[in-house]
Amino acid sequence: MTRTNGRNVVVVGTQWGDEGKGKLVDWLTESAQGVVRFQGGHNAGHTLVINGVKTALHLIPSGIMRPGVKCYIGNGVVLSPTKLLEEIEGLEKAGVQVRDRLRISEACPLILPLHAVLDVAREAAREQHGSEKIGTTGRGIGPAYEDKIARRALRAQDLKHPERFATKLRELLDLYNYVLLGYLGSAKLNFSDTLTPYLKDGALQFDPIFDEAMRQAEHVVPMLADVSRELNEAHKNGANLLFEGAQGTLLDVDHGTYPYVTSSNCVAGNAAAGSGVGPGMLHYILGITKAYCTRVGGGPFPTELDWETPGTPGYHMSTVGAEKGVTTGRSRRCGWFDAALLKRSAQVNGLSGLCITKLDVLDGLDELQLCVGYELDGERVDILPLGADDIARCQPIYETLEGWSESTVGVTDYARLPVNARLYLQRIEHATGVPIHLISTSPDRDHTIMMRHPFLD
Secondary structure, eight states, rough: OOOOOSSSEEEEESSSSSSSSHHHHEEEEESSSEEEEEEEEETOOOOEEEEEEEEEEEESOOOGSTTEEEEEEEETTTTTTTHHHHHHHHHTTTOOTTTTEEEEEETBBBBHHHHHHHHHHHHHHHHHHTTOOOOOOSHHHHHHHHHHHHHOBGGGGGGGOOOHHHHHHHHHHHHHHHHHHSSSSSSGGOOTTTTTTEETEEOHHHHHHHHHHHHHHHHGGGEEEOOHHHHHHHHHOOOEEEEEEEGGGGTTTSSSTTTTSSSSSSSSTHHTTTTTTTGGGGGEEEEEEEESSSEEESOTTTTOOOOOSSTTTHHHHHHTTTTOTTTOOOOOOEEEEHHHHHHHHHHHHTTTTEEEEGGGGGGOOOOOOEEEEEEEETTEEESSSSSSHHHTTOEEEEEEEEOOOOTTTTTTOOOGHHHHHHHHHHHHHHHHTOOEEEEESSSBTTOESSOOOTTTT
16 A cells, blocks of 8 residues: 555545544544535534544534644535634634634535524424424525525625625525515514524514624635635645535435435535535545444434333444434434445445444444345335335345444454454445445544555555
């Protein structure tokens, strides 16, 4: 193996998010000079544990924890100035330099309070009408992407032009208030204390939203940049770049369990479109995969277990794995590893290799089940179908494997893993058709087994 310059790696989640991407991105940044976010917003939740200290990031790339690493927020990200500045201030209090290392694309659509208000009102309306909730974080991500696609979004570059910003904002508020008052009945809804300052009798108010945005502009505008150009220049100069995905493949708006999905493309190919680099610059795709499955919010989950009853494997995963969402605090649903699901992820991402996280959570289980396909309408299928309706009718087909009693916590040498743990990993490789190149054995950055380094040839 030889170390290369100008090699670029994409890290994507292969399940429903929460796979442990943040730790791996942070670990890989010792070989990278730049880390790039290319989709999603502050609905991401990346927890890093470095020397026993836990740090949660929602918007800023995980590479910010490495001194000297440049961090980029690409055009595919929807940007909340409020949350960005909150995160920066929190990191600065912890002694992390941010502003001189963070570059933000001018083309990022902005998330403003109006987007969060619409998000919350929609979920409340769905609940009132007896419809199943989508499971949105309520942070305005979806409405911001809708504005982008409808070509009415306020973008980061508009912060540099107050008059232009004001004109666009007034037009947006006219539309939003029409929907909120006339269709969603916002006058009768209760909103959080963080949103009520922007509302009066259920209607969004121009002045508080505009004034806050202009105050934030003073801090955000100095960090704006032509990120596409800077990334291409960095590559030409031999920099290694790491592209950090948020959420997971099965939450992708095109390829996930639609409609129980996020509003962006989470797959590896979007790293190019969401940051402004050519697809030929993406050299290696690392799929992050839990040793079992979890999901937050609604939507089908073929291998879901009872994760609330003590003594069950699902409860073991939930408690030992500390399965609560970083962003929402919601408990994650837990279930067995799904190789048929992983085959879909491998297909749409073009995975070069897998990183298995949370292997240590399975320590102490006598028996493991591994889903290798489904029964669907009387037929056997070996890959996850498209869309929630078909997936909800899938009955998993399991193989049974022996568990292990030995501890894998902190193991950094593959040969020191219990025999049954190695057999489990080998079966995952065989069933998914993707080689395992990395294994994480605890949340700590250094507790990682490396068979092949993504930044090495």
